[in-house]
Amino acid sequence: MIKQKGILFVLSGPSGVGKGTVRKALFEKDTALQYSISMTTRPIRPGEQEGVDYFYRSKDTFEAMIGDNQLLEHAEYVGNYYGTPRDYVEKTLDEGKDVFLEIEVQGALQVKANFPEGVFIFLSPPSLEELKNRIINRGTETEALVMNRLKAAKDEIELMDAYDYVVVNDKVDHAVEKVQAIVKSEHCKRERVASAYKKLLEVSQS
Numbered sequence: 222m223i224k225q226k227g228i229l230f231v232l233s234g235p236s237g238v239g240k241g242t243v244r245k246a247l248f249e250k251d252t253a254l255q256y257s258i259s260m261t262t263r264p265i266r267p268g269e270q271e272g273v274d275y276f277y278r279s280k281d282t283f284e285a286m287i288g289d290n291q292l293l294e295h296a297e298y299v300g301n302y303y304g305t306p307r308d309y310v311e312k313t314l315d316e317g318k319d320v321f322l323e324i325e326v327q328g329a330l331q332v333k334a335n336f337p338e339g340v341f342i343f344l345s346p347p348s349l350e351e352l353k354n355r356i357i358n359r360g361t362e363t364e365a366l367v368m369n370r371l372k373a374a375k376d377e378i379e380l381m382d383a384y385d386y387v388v389v390n391d392k393v394d395h396a397v398e399k400v401q402a403i404v405k406s407e408h409c410k411r412e413r414v415a416s417a418y419k420k421l422l423e424v425s426q427s
């Protein structure tokens with residue numbers, strides 16, 4: 222019997238909406254999802270670790286990887302590059318394990334164009350006012366960068382339609398539960414399709 226490939230889940234949405242927070246809370250629960258660690262040219266922040274939060278690389282190294290087609294997608298976001306190493310994703314899906322990406326909107330749309338069978342989840346803020354508060358409270362950005370990120374967020378929210386699911390991040394626990402429900406439902410859907418396919422083959426062979 223052919224081994225089934227894993228499912229690619231993509232969590233995306235504007236900066237500051239809580240993607241990182243929701244993803245970390247999701248991975249603290251018992252989950253079989255495999256997180257794909259991204260590569261970035263942005264400086265490491267206090268408390269972050271190489272190979273845990275990101276692979277931190279120079280602009281030259283990043284551009285060489287783009288040239289070698291080693292990234293599944295990449296985007297320039299507020300002055301820095303971010304990208305998903307292709308090898309890890311392909312190898313893990315081939316092993317039958319689900320992969321989870323947490324990326325910004327331009328990158329998610331590139332993945333969708335190349336990998337339409339993925340499951341695309343848009344994490345939405347309860348309001349733009351709350352999004353602004355979250356970015357300011359996080360305290361990682363200067364005032365000019367906060368405004369940049371908010372401007373980007375308004376454009377990104379307009380792209381919500383391209384996603385399979387929208388999850389509002391009102392409370393972290395609620396958002397995590399909704400993402401878990403999506404993962405479960407996608408597995409059920411796949412099992413139903415696989416079992417219907419198996420039955421059809423049995424009928425045609427009898």
Ligand SMILES: Nc1nc2c(ncn2[C@@H]2O[C@H](COP(=O)(O)OP(=O)(O)O)[C@@H](O)[C@H]2O)c(=O)[nH]1
Binds near residue numbers: 263304327329
């Ligand atoms: N396209 C793309 N975006 C990414 C990737 N990794 C992280 N991002 C996104 O890049 C944006 C900026 O990330 P970061 O600098 O860590 O800031 P923060 O998420 O706002 O704390 C966020 O929206 C991330 O989700 C990636 O591999 N590809």
Ligand SMILES: Nc1ncnc2c1ncn2[C@@H]1O[C@H](COP(=O)(O)OP(=O)(O)O)[C@@H](O)[C@H]1O
Binds near residue numbers: 236391
């Ligand atoms: N549901 C929520 N309610 C209140 N604050 C939140 C919620 N989710 C995330 N936050 C806070 O918002 C800020 C941005 O979250 P973060 O996970 O860094 O966003 P992103 O990864 O989308 O840029 C952080 O300070 C985080 O603690």
